[in-house]
Amino acid sequence: MQESDNRILVINPGSTSTKIGVFDGETAILEKTIRHESAEIEQYSNIIDQYDFRKRTILEALDEEGFNISKLSAICGRGGLLRPIEGGTYSVNDEMLKDLKEGYLGQHASNLGGIIAYEIATGLNIPSYIVDPVVVDELDDVARISGFSSIERKSIFHALNQKAVARRVAKELGKKYEECTFLVTHMGGGITVGVHKGGRVIDVNNGLHGDGPFSPERAGTVPAGDLVELCFSGKYYRGEIMKKLVGQGGLVGYLGTNDAVQVEKMIDAGNEEAKKVYNAMAYQVAKEIGAASVVVAGKVDGIILTGGLAYGKGFVNAISERIDWIADVIVQPGENELQALAEGALRVLRNEEQAKVYPNVKSAVSK
Ligand SMILES: Nc1ncnc2c1ncn2[C@@H]1O[C@H](COP(=O)(O)OP(=O)(O)O)[C@@H](O)[C@H]1O
Numbered sequence: 152m153q154e155s156d157n158r159i160l161v162i163n164p165g166s167t168s169t170k171i172g173v174f175d176g177e178t179a180i181l182e183k184t185i186r187h188e189s190a191e192i193e194q195y196s197n198i199i200d201q202y203d204f205r206k207r208t209i210l211e212a213l214d215e216e217g218f219n220i221s222k223l224s225a226i227c228g229r230g231g232l233l234r235p236i237e238g239g240t241y242s243v244n245d246e247m248l249k250d251l252k253e254g255y256l257g258q259h260a261s262n263l264g265g266i267i268a269y270e271i272a273t274g275l276n277i278p279s280y281i282v283d284p285v286v287v288d289e290l291d292d293v294a295r296i297s298g299f300s301s302i303e304r305k306s307i308f309h310a311l312n313q314k315a316v317a318r319r320v321a322k323e324l325g326k327k328y329e330e331c332t333f334l335v336t337h338m339g340g341g342i343t344v345g346v347h348k349g350g351r352v353i354d355v356n357n358g359l360h361g362d363g364p365f366s367p368e369r370a371g372t373v374p375a376g377d378l379v380e381l382c383f384s385g386k387y388y389r390g391e392i393m394k395k396l397v398g399q400g401g402l403v404g405y406l407g408t409n410d411a412v413q414v415e416k417m418i419d420a421g422n423e424e425a426k427k428v429y430n431a432m433a434y435q436v437a438k439e440i441g442a443a444s445v446v447v448a449g450k451v452d453g454i455i456l457t458g459g460l461a462y463g464k465g466f467v468n469a470i471s472e473r474i475d476w477i478a479d480v481i482v483q484p485g486e487n488e489l490q491a492l493a494e495g496a497l498r499v500l501r502n503e504e505q506a507k508v509y510p511n512v513k514s515a516v517s518k
């Protein structure tokens with residue numbers, strides 16, 4: 152190991168996968184994605200119930216690759232649905248663990264990132280961190296107003312990857328991230344479209360159970376009145392409705408799978424329903440990007456398409472042909488989250504930054 156004191160394990164639990172990495176300094180020596188079918192995930196009623204299964208998955212994967220965890224110097228997990236906070240690297244502390252276990256702003260696999268990081272790290276007597284959690288909140292005030300005075304719009308999105316990819320593209324363009332205006336679209340289990348301006352994400356759809364396009368496992372925006380009728384129809388418990396919005400929504404609801412590769416195979420085999428639904432998802436993503444462009448009056452340096460779905464050429468084309476009149480479309484398939492987690496931890500381990508203490512300033516924003 153080049154940098155003997157800086158071997159970092161990074162843990163990224165997503166809705167359709169668990170991704171892990173081991174880094175020596177900035178260099179990845181292991182990156183692994185373990186995909187989870189919706190049937191495997193659906194047997195758990197709460198995210199916290201997935202704790203043993205996800206932790207075991209991680210430890211078994213490390214074992215298979217012959218990694219000795221006693222050599223680690225820190226563990227960094229993807230941060231979940233905490234109170235709204237500014238971006239950065241945070242030490243996992245008791246208050247954070249409490250909010251992650253409860254799911255302060257809701258239930259999502261990323262809640263497990265900090266918890267698993269802490270549990271493994273404590274056994275090894277090393278520090279644990281999270282970086283740029285899904286609740287990073289940099290919204291302009293105008294974007295908080297929903298139109299329903301009892302409900303405020305929230306910033307829940309792929310903050311870690313959106314920021315990491317936007318920084319990478321800015322560098323490739325020879326600019327600073329803070330000088331650019333990008334519309335960044337992350338397309339994974341959930342789909343979020345963020346408006347990045349002056350180094351802040353000033354507007355974004357709530358990708359969990361708020362608004363925006365439907366996704367492999369989420370319903371996105373649904374007609375509000377019809378949803379209210381369904382909630383009070385007596386046919387469903389609260390938990391069942393929530394599952395129809397998150398987990399069993401989107402592609403899962405229509406086609407029974409969260410796997411876009413599978414959907415593409417169904418389409419190739421002549422399944423017309425799969426074609427219609429997949430095309431509708433591309434249509435909704437494009438529509439959301441169009442709406443986001445209006446936030447900055449069309450003055451956009453680039454539209455970035457990223458996340459697992461950005462590997463799908465047909466899907467990307469179906470989006471691009473509707474939006475490429477706005478700005479150049481830059482496709483960055485997959486994500487940079489493992490690297491971003493490692494770099495966030497490294498900045499602290501190298502004393503370039505101090506770890507932030509949770510919770511901080513923005514936690515006054517209402518639930
Ligand atoms: N080569 C590919 N072509 C099309 N879709 C893909 C490809 N690879 C992965 N995907 C899809 O991307 C989605 C997962 O994206 P990902 O960013 O890994 O999600 P998450 O982090 O939420 O688990 C899945 O629907 C998966 O099938």
Ligand SMILES: CCCC(=O)OP(=O)(O)O
Nearest residue numbers: 165166308339340341358
């Ligand atoms: C909760 C917003 C982030 C998100 O949707 O992540 P996944 O795509 O990994 O589920």
